[in-house]
Amino acid sequence: MSTNLVLLAILMFAVTYPTRAFGLLTPGLDRLPRIAFDYLQLVGPAVLAALAAVSVMVVVGDDDVPSFHVGIEWVGVFVCLAIVARRRNLFLGLIAAILIVVIAREAGYAGLPA
Amino acid sequence: MSTIVFAGAAQFAAVGYVASGLAWPGIILLTALLNARHLLYSAALAPWLRDVPTARRAVMAHFLADESFALAISHFRRLGRGDERGYWFAAVVATFIPWNLATLAGVILGAQIPDPARLGIDVIFPAAMIGLAVGLITGRRELVAAIVGAGIAVVVALATSPAIGIVAGGILGPAIGLLVPASIAAETAPLGALESADRSLMPDSHVDVDPDPPRDPPGSDAAPP
Numbered sequence: 248m249s250t251n252l253v254l255l256a257i258l259m260f261a262v263t264y265p266t267r268a269f270g271l272l273t274p275g276l277d278r279l280p281r282i283a284f285d286y287l288q289l290v291g292p293a294v295l296a297a298l299a300a301v302s303v304m305v306v307v308g309d310d311d312v313p314s315f316h317v318g319i320e321w322v323g324v325f326v327c328l329a330i331v332a333r334r335r336n337l338f339l340g341l342i343a344a345i346l347i348v349v350i351a352r353e354a355g356y357a358g359l360p361a
Numbered sequence: 362m363s364t365i366v367f368a369g370a371a372q373f374a375a376v377g378y379v380a381s382g383l384a385w386p387g388i389i390l391l392t393a394l395l396n397a398r399h400l401l402y403s404a405a406l407a408p409w410l411r412d413v414p415t416a417r418r419a420v421m422a423h424f425l426a427d428e429s430f431a432l433a434i435s436h437f438r439r440l441g442r443g444d445e446r447g448y449w450f451a452a453v454v455a456t457f458i459p460w461n462l463a464t465l466a467g468v469i470l471g472a473q474i475p476d477p478a479r480l481g482i483d484v485i486f487p488a489a490m491i492g493l494a495v496g497l498i499t500g501r502r503e504l505v506a507a508i509v510g511a512g513i514a515v516v517v518a519l520a521t522s523p524a525i526g527i528v529a530g531g532i533l534g535p536a537i538g539l540l541v542p543a544s545i546a547a548e549t550a551p552l553g554a555l556e557s558a559d560r561s562l563m564p565d566s567h568v569d570v571d572p573d574p575p576r577d578p579p580g581s582d583a584a585p586p
Contacts, residue, residue, distance in 0.1 A: 255385060256362040259375060262393040263368055268422035270403025271410060279408065285502075285543070286535050287405035291434050292503045293510030293534030294398050295494035297527045298370075298427065300511035302487035305518045305526070313519050320484050327488035328495060337492040344488035348481035359478045 299324060319357035323347045363464040367426060367457060369486070371395045394524040401531050402430040409434070409443035417445070424452035431493035432456070438499070502538045510534020 270276055279287070303324050306316040323344035330340035351357040362372050371392045378388045402425055410418060432451035437443050474480070498504050510530035518526025 252362070252379070253365075255375070255379070255388065256365045258385070258389050259362070259366045259368075259371060259392045262389055263366060263371065263396045263399070264423060266393070266396050266399040267403055267425040268419060269400050270405070270407045271418045271422050271425075272415065273407070276404060276407045278411070282539070284408055286539055287401070287408075288434075288438075289502060289506035289535030289538040290401040290405045290531055291431060292494045292497045292507040293538065294401060294527065294531035295427065295431060295490045295497070296507035296511040297514030297530030297534065298398075299487040299491035299494065300530075301514050301518045301523045301526050302490065303484075304515045305523050307523065313521075313523060315515075315519060320487065323481070323484045324487050324491050328491045331492040331495040335496075337489065337496070340492050341485060341488050344484050345481040348484045349479070352479060352481070359476070 319348050319351040322351070363461045366392075367423065367460065368392075368396050368399075369426070369460070391524065394522070394528070397524070397528050398427075398531050399425055402427075406430065406434060406437075406448075409437045410445070410448065412443065413445050421448060421452065424449075424457050426452075426456055426460075427490065428493065429456040431497060435493075435496045438497075502541045502543070504538075505541050506534040506538030508534075509537040 303318070303320045304316055305313050307313050326347055327337075327340035327344040330343055331337050334340075348357070352359060362375070366372055366375075374391060374395060375388050378391065403422060406425070410421065413421070429448075429452035432455055433448045436447045436451060440447070471477075494507050498507060510533065512530075513533045514526040514530025516526070517529040520526075
């Protein structure tokens, strides 16, 4: 990595760290009313599900325009979800998701990601 | 970059933007947008880690990522209290060290893999995220927040950008989830037991509410079911 990219990494850290530290270091944020605490406990599932959904359903093209994507990745992610929900085993779910995607692509049923 | 920034989505995006020649201010702005969800993570963790000294919390903040958050908060909810050692394990041992070792392996060996997409590597991130989300769903409130958050995220991402969509889903999903009555959320916790409802209690708020507990017959030392 060149010196320039190290500087870029430091700048990226400078805008990332405050978002991570805000909640942990802001006085009083740890003594929220019950409704706020309940809200924050729902943030985890909502953000993680949002990350997963956007990752498999939205593709940004070369023109920077997001578009809806349907593909074998949906099946892989859904199977992973089902396995984790039923067996509580994320590792098994990931292996199943990868196998489904790899086999479908190798067999020609699905294309490689853009 | 993996050590200093420690944010996978932003790193992937930055590499792409650098390669395409995007100006640095644009990369910095997009990094800030992509990582804005950490605001929500740190606020959600704050009540569980309030007893940790400020200096240590400042260090903890650097290791806060999607995976470390999900592992730590599910651990706290299972325990019903914060656990500093558990956070360090989730953040450093389970996330930071493997992420950096894998980055190093990618730098050294990556060129020898002709087409990583053929290995299905692209499906690992969304599959891991949905798996971690499932681990946090202990009732209808969480389920509604996750489904609504995902739906809103996709719609907003298509209309604006993926980074904004994720933040919108993360903010609005829980707001809709709160509309589900708390009693139902507790009743439908997966284990169907009092302990499962306790997972969502505020730290240190456990109270014995049964004013007249049933008395065991004399001589009985059987554990409750």
